[in-house]
Amino acid sequence: MIGASSGLGREVARLLLDRGWKLGVAARRLEPLEELRQLAPERIEVQSIDVTAHNAPQALQELIARVGGIDLLFYASGVGSQNMTLEPSIELNTMEVNALGFTRIIGETYRYMASHGGGHIAAISSIAATKGLGPAPAYSATKALQGTYLQALEQQSRMRGLNITFTDLRPGFVATPLLGDNPGYPMLLDAKRVAREMVNAVNRHKHLHVIDWRWRVVTAMWRRVPRWLWRRFTFLKTK
Numbered sequence: 001m002i003g004a005s006s007g008l009g010r011e012v013a014r015l016l017l018d019r020g021w022k023l024g025v026a027a028r029r030l031e032p033l034e035e036l037r038q039l040a041p042e043r044i045e046v047q048s049i050d051v052t053a054h055n056a057p058q059a060l061q062e063l064i065a066r067v068g069g070i071d072l073l074f075y076a077s078g079v080g081s082q083n084m085t086l087e088p089s090i091e092l093n094t095m096e097v098n099a100l101g102f103t104r105i106i107g108e109t110y111r112y113m114a115s116h117g118g119g120h121i122a123a124i125s126s127i128a129a130t131k132g133l134g135p136a137p138a139y140s141a142t143k144a145l146q147g148t149y150l151q152a153l154e155q156q157s158r159m160r161g162l163n164i165t166f167t168d169l170r171p172g173f174v175a176t177p178l179l180g181d182n183p184g185y186p187m188l189l190d191a192k193r194v195a196r197e198m199v200n201a202v203n204r205h206k207h208l209h210v211i212d213w214r215w216r217v218v219t220a221m222w223r224r225v226p227r228w229l230w231r232r233f234t235f236l237k238t239k
C-alpha cells in the first residue's frame, strides 16, 4: 500500500485491515504509518518510501520481503494543485511524483509479479484523467498518463500470459488534505465512502471504476465534448 499516510490511502489501509489483510504500508512520513501500525501491529509492516527517490524500488523490495510477498499493490501516492500561474516548481514536482514516481513503483511491482506468479495492481488516478483541465495542467496530464500506462500494462500482461490484473480507480473531488480546506469543489465526496467503493471495485476486479455515479455521468459527457467547445469551458473558480 503506497501512500498510506493520509487521505484515501489511509482509509483504504484501515478497510483492508478490517478485512483481515496483512499489509505493508509506505509513504515518506513514518509517524502516521506507525499510528496505522498500532491498529494491528502483528499484521502491518512499515517502510518509508519516497517514490521520487532512486532507491524507491529497493525500499519496495525490502517491504515486500518483510510482508512475505505481494498479492495486491494499492497505489495511492500522489500530489495535485491548481496552478493558474503555471508555477514551474508545482508543474515539475507533479510530474516527478505522479508520472516518474508512479512509473517507478508500478514498474517494479509489475516485474516482481511477472516473476512470482502474478498479482493485482490497483491505482488511484482521477476523473482528471478524462480531459486536460485548465486549472491543473500537470495534474490532469499525469493522471491521463497513469490511466494510459495501466491500460498498456493490462494489454502487455495478457500478451505475455502473465497473471496480473489491474484496476484504475477514478474518484471525483474528495475531501482529503490534497484539496486542503477549499470549500468550492463541486460534488465533493467523503473519503471513507470513496475508500469503501474503491475496495469493492478491487474485490470485483473491475478494470476501470469512476466514483461516484454522478461523476460517471459527468465524465461520460466530458468525453463527448469536442475540442473547440472544451477550450471554452470555465470551471473550478475556487481561489
Ligand SMILES: NC(=O)c1ccc[n+]([C@@H]2O[C@H](COP(=O)([O-])OP(=O)(O)OC[C@H]3O[C@@H](n4cnc5c(N)ncnc54)[C@H](OP(=O)(O)O)[C@@H]3O)[C@@H](O)[C@H]2O)c1
Pocket (backbone or CB within 6 Å): 002, 003, 004, 005, 006, 007, 008, 009, 026, 027, 028, 029, 030, 049, 050, 051, 052, 076, 077, 078, 079, 080, 097, 101, 124, 125, 126, 127, 170, 171, 172, 173, 174, 175, 176, 177, 178, 179
Ligand atoms: N482528493 C481528491 O479530490 C482526489 C480525487 C481524485 C484522485 N485523487 C488521487 O488520490 C490519491 C491520494 O490522494 P489524497 O486525496 O488521499 O491526498 P493526500 O491525503 O494528500 O495523500 C497523498 C498521499 O501521497 C503520498 N505522497 C505524496 N508524495 C509522495 C512521495 N514523493 N513519495 C511517496 N508518497 C508520497 C502522501 O504521503 P507522504 O506525504 O507521507 O509521503 C500521502 O500518503 C492521489 O493520487 C490523488 O491524485 C484525489
